[in-house]
Amino acid sequence: MSPDKGGIGVLMALETIRIKNFRSLRDATFNTKNLTVFVGCNDEGKSNLLRALDLFFNCDRRNGYVLNWARDFCGFAKASRNKAPQIEITLTFKLPSSFKLGEDVLWKRVWRQESRLEDEIRLVSGEELPSRSKAYSFLKAMRYDYVPAIKGPEYFERILSAVYDMLDATVRKDIRTAAAGFTTEIQRHTRGILADLEAQLGLKSEIELPTDLRQLFSELEFRSEIGGKRVGLSQRGDGIKVRHIPVILRWLADQANHLSAPGKPRAVTIWGYEEPENNLETRNCFKLADFFIKNSSSVQTFLTTHSPVFYSVFTGAHEDVRVFEVQLDPLAGTALTPRAASDPLDVDALHSSIGFHQLLEPHIRDWKQRVDQLQNRLTEALDLNHPTIFVEGPTDKIILEAVQKRFFPSRGEVRIVCATSNGGGHAWVKNSLIAWHHRQGPRRAVGLFDGDAAALVSLNEFAQIVTSRTKGSHRALQHRLNPAGVSLDISKAGLKIPVAIEEVCSRECWAKASAEGWLEARPNLNSLYKFEECDVSFNDWIGSRLPDVELRTIATMRVAKKFKEKFAKYVAEKISDPKCKFDFEPLRVLLSSLIDKVADPE
Known part of the structure; x- marks a missing residue:
């Protein structure tokens, strides 16, 4: 922190702290930055670091820290x-150069069981401060705002009282004038009571607001409009409430800075903020972490956390952030270990200390499996010199190659490829496209994905890895099967049928599959078609939607996996027969669109 910059709190920097015999801290010394972060699990002593500063700065102030020797003296x-x-x-503080001290200033406070024993301010060299130095008043005017981990109603009452104190110190006349007007209005409406009191008791009385409005302010509400209705903060969720705190504290720091009289140093504010992640969803944790980083350039901040969201942002190579891991030694008390943001081992240690590894392990295992699959695909032979259509399985390949041979004989350079190992499926198609993209061959490739929920995972991952990161065009493309032919007829009835290559084949092919016993019932029909009727059976309901028996069979049955190849070969045989009158137009249109996608641009 540069102590000579303008702003509300950068007139100085608290550079070094030493705490001896306070709670779990037997002897802890550490250097600080604009933002100093203490990371650790519960009951390791993180909060004691902030409470020690609360004792130091606020033990003499109204509603400040009250020393309890039995609780606060270190058991270690x-x-x-x-x-x-x-x-x-x-x-130890670094004061602005305008103080002309030439060295840092040390401020030490000591407490014994009976009372505070020592309150010493001197230069770090041991010399006394110059007798006329303003450093004394500068230090004594410092403010420390401590925010506890549990931010309940009592805490909000306290900071609203602090708002009153600040207003009373800055705009007292305006507040008193407003209060007087309020009092006059009350008295106008209570003249009858006051007259009766004077007549019956002989007491001439008036109703007035108290001189100290602090209690009144502590009951004030922040209200906001939601859907045309005014809702008080006390009725809002805890996450909304705690997001008000930094804004209010920042305002208090601004106002305190403006309080200083001409010729006097500005008031400096320091924050001690416990576990800001409490009651916040992850998205807002990231926002608040960014706020702390920016705000700490003017309000030096000490913060405790056990959230990886906060320290992952704070360890993002910010020069003005210092991070410590906090652990409790059962014999020696709380110990601090500096952690460097640039050192992966240090960041890894922070993850381990709060159990983040256990949380991540299933996700890491899943991503490792995906990486292994992609690496396997990269090592497989990819013929980058031919336009290529990647398909999920051999049935797609059998049928589309037959369509290609009959309808597109001149486009034989387009290869249709499926997995020969590793299971195939939508993940294999996605990995093939990613590999094609990174190999940067001269020709284009397209992946054909089934039109079902399972393929969405791979489609989204492909979009994240390739589409969203590629400026302009790229040579790896995706195509999702849409309803066509019989499946389009079913969709028009309001039924969202999953679409694989079989669902684009003709009625006659499905009739053959039914006659040969190649079909099986589609699973979870109620949820698939979102059937929620209570007064009609599913069969009656779908019968009313699809009076056509053949379409109803296709909607409720599918080609069994063990018969898919037989079905595909039958379809290919019929496609190859020029005399066959089956409707293969949906398959022709599908392959035409795929060939167009891999065609070289003119």
């Missing part, structure tokens, strides 16, 4: 025969 402290037990907190 080393016993000393010649010295009474004491808590020590020492802070």
Whole structure:
């Protein structure tokens, strides 16, 4: 933090902190930055670092930290025969060059069980500050806003009271004038009560607001409009509530900075913020983390977290961010380990310390499997010199090659390829396209995906890896099967049938499959077609939708996997027969569109 920049809190920097014998901290010394982050699990002592600063700055202030020796003295402290037990907190500051001190300033406070024993401000060299130095008032005017991990109603009452204190200090006259007007209006409507009091008790009374409006302010509400209705913050979810806190604290810091009289140093604000991730969804955690990074250039911030969202953003090579791993040693108390953002081993240690690895492991295993599949596809032979159509299985290849031979004999250079190993399917098609894209061959390729829910996973992944990252055109393309022929007739009845190559084949081919016993029932028909009727059976319902028996058979049955090849060979045989009158136009149109996609641009 540059101490000479303008702003509300960059007039100085708290550079080093040493805490001795406070709670779980036996002796902790660490250097700080604009944003200092403490990462660790619960009950490791993270919050004690922020509470120590709360004790240091706010022990003398109204509603400040109240020392409880039995609670706050360190249970890990080393016993000393010649010295009474004491808590020590020492802070080292770099003051602006305008103070002309030439070195850093040390501020030390010591507490014993009976009282605070020592409050010393001096140069780090041991010399006293110049007698007329403004450093004393500068340090004493510092503000420390501590935000606890649990941000309940009491905390919101406290910060709203702080808003009143700030307004009372900055615009007292305006507040008092408004209060006087409110009081006058109350008295106008209560004249009868006041007159009766004077008549019966002989007391001339008035109803007035209290001089201290702090309690009134603590009951105020932030209200916002939702759907045309005004809703108070107390009625909103915890996530919305906690997002108000940094905004209010920032306003308080701004106002405190404007309070300083001419010739006096500006008030400096420091934040101690516990677990900002509490009650926030992940998306807003990222937003809040970015806010802390930007805001810490003017308000030095100390923050605890056990969320990978926060420290992953904070470890993004920001020079003004320092990260510590916090762990509790059962013998020595809380210990801090600096973690470098640029060191993968340090980042890995943070992940391990909060159990993030266990959370990620299933996802890592899944991605490793995907990477292995893609690497296998890259090592397989890819003929990049021919326009290529990748299909999910051998039945697609058998049927489309027959269509190609009959309807597109002049386009024999277009190859139709399916997996010979590794299972095939939509994942294989997707990996083939990605491999084609990265190999950057001279010709184009298109992947044919079934029109079902399963293929969407691969289609989306292909879009993320290739389409969204490619500026302009690329040579790896995708094509999803849409309803055509019999499946289009079924879709027109309002039934969203999954479309594979079989669903583009003719009625006569399906009639053959039914007669040969090649069909099986489609699973989960109720959910597939979103059947939710209570007063009619599924069979009656689909019968009313599809009176055509052949279409109803196709909608409710599918070609069994073990008979797919027989079905494909039968279809190919009929396609190859020029005398066959089956409707192969949907298949011809499909292959035509695929060939157009892999054709070289003119």
